[in-house]
Amino acid sequence: MKPKPFFVSPAAIVLLILLLMPVIQAASPPPDLDVVVERARKEFTIPGIAIAIVQDGQKVVVKGYGVRTINEPAPVDPETIFNIASNSKGFTAAALAMLVDEGKLRWDDPVTKHLPTFQLFDPWVTREITLRDILSHRSGLGSGAGDLLWWPEADYTPDEIVFRLRFIKPATSFRSEYAYNNCLYIVAGQVLQAAAAQSWDAFIRDRVFAPLGMKHSSIGKDALPSVTNKAISHLFADGRLQTVDFMNGANEGPAGGINSCVEDMAQWAIALLEANATRHENDGKKRLFSREQLHELWSIHTPRPTDNPPPDDTALKSNFSAYGLGFELSDMAGRKIVSHLGSYPGQRSGMMLIPDLRLGIVVLSNLDSDEALGSLMLYLVNHYVGAPNRDWIKLLHENVAEEEARMAKRLQDRATKRQQNSKPSLPLEKYAGDYVDAWYGKVSLRLEEGTLVLRFNHTRRMVGNLEHWQHDTFVARWRERTLNADAFVYFALKPDGAIDGMKLAKFSPKTDFSFDFQDLNFKPAPAPAAGKH
Numbered sequence: 001m002k003p004k005p006f007f008v009s010p011a012a013i014v015l016l017i018l019l020l021m022p023v024i025q026a027a028s029p030p031p032d033l034d035v036v037v038e039r040a041r042k043e044f045t046i047p048g049i050a051i052a053i054v055q056d057g058q059k060v061v062v063k064g065y066g067v068r069t070i071n072e073p074a075p076v077d078p079e080t081i082f083n084i085a086s087n088s089k090g091f092t093a094a095a096l097a098m099l100v101d102e103g104k105l106r107w108d109d110p111v112t113k114h115l116p117t118f119q120l121f122d123p124w125v126t127r128e129i130t131l132r133d134i135l136s137h138r139s140g141l142g143s144g145a146g147d148l149l150w151w152p153e154a155d156y157t158p159d160e161i162v163f164r165l166r167f168i169k170p171a172t173s174f175r176s177e178y179a180y181n182n183c184l185y186i187v188a189g190q191v192l193q194a195a196a197a198q199s200w201d202a203f204i205r206d207r208v209f210a211p212l213g214m215k216h217s218s219i220g221k222d223a224l225p226s227v228t229n230k231a232i233s234h235l236f237a238d239g240r241l242q243t244v245d246f247m248n249g250a251n252e253g254p255a256g257g258i259n260s261c262v263e264d265m266a267q268w269a270i271a272l273l274e275a276n277a278t279r280h281e282n283d284g285k286k287r288l289f290s291r292e293q294l295h296e297l298w299s300i301h302t303p304r305p306t307d308n309p310p311p312d313d314t315a316l317k318s319n320f321s322a323y324g325l326g327f328e329l330s331d332m333a334g335r336k337i338v339s340h341l342g343s344y345p346g347q348r349s350g351m352m353l354i355p356d357l358r359l360g361i362v363v364l365s366n367l368d369s370d371e372a373l374g375s376l377m378l379y380l381v382n383h384y385v386g387a388p389n390r391d392w393i394k395l396l397h398e399n400v401a402e403e404e405a406r407m408a409k410r411l412q413d414r415a416t417k418r419q420q421n422s423k424p425s426l427p428l429e430k431y432a433g434d435y436v437d438a439w440y441g442k443v444s445l446r447l448e449e450g451t452l453v454l455r456f457n458h459t460r461r462m463v464g465n466l467e468h469w470q471h472d473t474f475v476a477r478w479r480e481r482t483l484n485a486d487a488f489v490y491f492a493l494k495p496d497g498a499i500d501g502m503k504l505a506k507f508s509p510k511t512d513f514s515f516d517f518q519d520l521n522f523k524p525a526p527a528p529a530a531g532k533h
Helices: 010-026 033-043 085-101 123-128 131-135 158-167 183-196 200-212 262-276 291-297 370-385 392-417
Strands: 048-055 058-066 233-237 240-244 258-260 321-323 328-332 335-344 347-354 359-365 433-437 441-448 451-456 463-470 473-478 487-493 499-506
Touching: 033 048, 033 058, 033 370, 033 392, 048 262, 048 370, 058 262, 085 131, 085 183, 085 200, 085 258, 085 262, 085 291, 085 335, 085 347, 131 183, 158 183, 183 200, 200 262, 258 262, 262 291, 262 347, 262 359, 335 370, 347 370, 359 370, 370 392, 463 487
Parallel strands: none
Antiparallel strands: 048 058, 048 359, 233 240, 321 328, 328 335, 335 347, 347 359, 433 441, 441 451, 451 463, 463 473, 473 487, 487 499
């Protein structure tokens, strides 16, 4: 039997349009977006914020709010440059995916196949660790281990950073748990260079920025002096809002070195979502890499613990949390969420993609506030997935106040237990000298005008005056107060009273994890041989 001709009546077409209207409306931004963003800026004292929303390959919102720097009128606009920090990791993973497509490497290649001299502390792990392992934070190294090799702006080169990782002891067994590590993304950048015969910086500029039209984006702080439209970094130090210099150095690019704006990041989000699209959905547009490789990037490689919200807080309930390759994975309201956060002192970035909706959200700010960025991301995601929205700004602002109160109590309790009448075991000049840690290298401790001064030889920002705390424990008060990273410095003595070693610990639990003081174990430096200096 010959099939009847297919015919759609005008009435059916009208009905179809009416049925599709909610979907079409979902692509529109929330009507009160401007009001909510300005309220978040006020509540969390954010000078400037930029937002991009994309859906179905189109830019829905690309907009700036507030100012680039306090006390100056220049506004944030779609082309204002921010540090995206750890959102750079997604670019590194994508660049490697391109090389996998080209057959130049495989995800399960041992790192030593491309970097024969690469070593970690354990020889067996050195032989077994793969590219997949270093991109998914399951190496056995502790969270932030080795970050002081590049942070804040240490002068070690990428090659030197990779070499020194062999001296850091693991925190857990290999592949046993998730622990975020920046240095292994620097290793990934070196693998890319070996496989592509091109530096990571050049590859990202030539193979990602250029084809996507990301003409405002750059790498490292050295690219920024000539840029006038940039968001100056702000943070609170010693109780007041201050501006600070950009802190993305030249040696950590694959982990966090990219500068960008929401105009360009919208292009990046679209490219990722289009790479996930079927041929029909993206109409044959050229992809940076195959859908098969994006599946690898967005698949679970290392599980993570899920958050535990109150039982009635279904808007925050997540059924899983994991890390893929360069991207974080979770779910909300039954939708898979692909995301990442990034932060430097005074800068914060967030990107969230919902592949099912072909939706991408980017938020950039020039003050490092988890709560401000989090409240806006939750507000926007709830709008698009249809989850019940809440006053996230109020809730997270209350969380800040509660956390500050808990922190103040902890510090006060510790201070009351301090034995203030105790004295150092040795005269101050006996603590002075050079000290060496196996992976960081040398620091110097000098008595200057009656005060011990600690200097990290490869990190010019880390110069601190030591205040006596109790017994043989001091507190390093860094002269650059915007570091917000004061540290305990404590000494062990030998039976004869000589210094056996020096260790550090965070003074405040709020100190950024990249100040990995806990991994340092300094010993007095050997005296130079006679006739040598």
